[in-house]
Amino acid sequence: MWAMTSIFWFRRDLRLTDHPALAAAAAEGPVVPVFVNDDRLRGPSGPNRLAFLQGCLTALDADIGGHLVVRSGDPATVLAAIADETGADAVYATDDFGPYGRQRDDRVGEALAAAGLAVHYRDSPYAVPPNSVVTGGGTPYKVFTPFFRAWKAHGWPEPSGRVDAQWTADVASEPIDVVEPTASDMPAPGERAAWERVEAFLDGPVFDYEKTRNDPSADGTSRLSPDLKWGTVHPRQLLDRLGPDPSEDVFRSEICWREFYAEVLFQRPETARSSYAPKMANMEVDDGSLADERFDAWCRGMTGFPMVDAGMRQLVAEGWMHNRVRMIVASFLVKDLHVDWTRGARFFMEHLVDGDLASNQHGWQWVAGTGTDASPYFRIFNPTSQSRKFDPTADYLRKWVPEIAHLSNKAIHEPSADPAGAPAGYPGPLVDHASERLESLDRYARLKEQW
């Protein structure tokens, strides 16, 4: 039996280690590594995420000896053409569970099968793929904690080693795009850079994670979200390295949140755009020019609430925001400015290097009270007390809001209340938190009358 040439279609799995789908292709014979520039794959990606993607592709290309074939266009057309040019008779790819990916893969699979190619979707970007963990009644979980227990009990395969493929790619390739990010402080892309982050985190910070993950200035988080987004690291590889320490279990639960939200979006694809909880669908939101102005101030980090502004400026500068601060700015947009959560979610997706549809949309739905296991309506973040509680030394505020850096630790969280007068160049509070909180509670009460 002679070896069969296969195309490996890279998507969100830009690595060479622990890669069962790639290993399956390599087991057949020579592999043509392909990345298709598909406009839809990029989704609502701003230049930050695209620049990181292009960096990951450049690193991958170098790791496989410059053999990566990059083509633009519809994947079905592109892959059929490459198969024709190379004599490949099969296409392998890692399975995709997102709303667009599922639809695309079905369509591409049919088109390629019609062209006489065997299409194999294997593995997934998750330790446990969606539709694997179900309740005793056989239904999908809707609450995180029991999902977490069942997910751990289900378990996952051990990671596998580096795939040693025979690369072949004697066909035309386009240059990898050079995308200039708007963020000035981007993470280093690629599998090797990812593993430097993994080792740095697992070497120490993970053992303090339970405490430091809530401290925006300590920056005790793993910073691995962009790597998980593009698959330069697989969650199995992280889980395999975690032990029984309580702090390690908190990190394990964060990995599980990603899997839980992938499950939820898989079961309810429409919740990428609309309320998961039907009861909350008619919550009053503000639109019109005043709401637009407020939304704009939020985007620019000019709300006059230092912690909100710090977070939004970090998002724009780094393409990343600390998770504690994501909750604070999201709560502020939804419950203080009464803007629809989808507008905030879209802005996040435009800027985040780690922008993952399932995690992002459902994180927003959780804050907005429209999602699974949603925050109770009365749980409304106070941006000023959150600031005092989680950034007591104000290191985070001073880094991102230099206009107020000279204020004392006591005064900086609420500059407008400073007896010395508000600092020049920094806006006063966009709204009054106490009254907007009551407004949100009122809206919830009015909504309940309709039930």
Add this chain to the structure above:
DNA sequence: TTTTGAGTTGTTCGA
């Protein structure tokens, strides 16, 4: 089928 315990991340108020 019914019951029971529980549910990521908060805030405010009053003692």
Add this chain to the structure above:
DNA sequence: GTCGAACAACTCAAA
């Protein structure tokens, strides 16, 4: 300043 209660009721998941 610290601490506990109130904020409401509902749905989920398992026993």
